Amino acid sequence: MEKPKIAGTSPIKIELEEGKRYAWCTCGLSEKQPFCDGAHRGSEFSPLKFIAEESKTVHLCTCKQTGNPGFCDGSHNNL
Numbered sequence: 001m002e003k004p005k006i007a008g009t010s011p012i013k014i015e016l017e018e019g020k021r022y023a024w025c026t027c028g029l030s031e032k033q034p035f036c037d038g039a040h041r042g043s044e045f046s047p048l049k050f051i052a053e054e055s056k057t058v059h060l061c062t063c064k065q066t067g068n069p070g071f072c073d074g075s076h077n078n079l
Contacts, residue, residue, distance in 0.1 A: 001044065002043060002044055002045070004026060004027050004028040004045065004064035005027065005028030005029055005064070006028060006062075006063050006064060006065070006079065007025070007028040007029075007030070007033045007034075007062045007063070007064060008033060008062030008063060008076075009062070009063055009076045009079055010062065010076060011034075011059035011060055011061055011062060011072035011076070012033065012034050012059065012060050012062055013057060013058075013059055014034070014057070014058055014059070014060050015055070015056075015057055016052035016054075016055060016056055016057075016058055017052055017055050018052055018053065018054050018055040019051060019052065020051065020052050021049065021050070021051050022035065022049070022050055022051070022052065023035055023036040023047035023048070023049045024036065024047060024048040024049075024050070024060060024061075024069070024070040025037070025039075025040070025047060025064075026040070026045045026046065026047060026048055026064065026069070027039060027040040027043055027045035027064075028062075028064045029043075033062050034060035034061065034062050034070075035047075048069050048070050050070065058071060059071065059072040060072065061073070061075070061076075062076075063075055063076040063079060065078075065079070
């Protein structure tokens with residue numbers, strides 16, 4: 001299995017909107033971090049798609065090492 005590129009070493013604060021669809025980048029190649037821009041094409045990666053259940057502020061992972069895909073769990077502190 002390929003390993004994702006570490007796109008950053010700190011999370012990005014995002015305001016999610018209830019009912020809106022999001023596609024979190026799993027490969028680390030997207031230039032629109034933390035979201036997918038299709039840069040994964042041709043690899044085994046695909047975006048993590050989700051719909052926000054509520055409007056709230058979250059911190060989305062950019063190191064791609066999180067144990068809670070999409071959301072920062074502090075894994076970047078171990079890089």
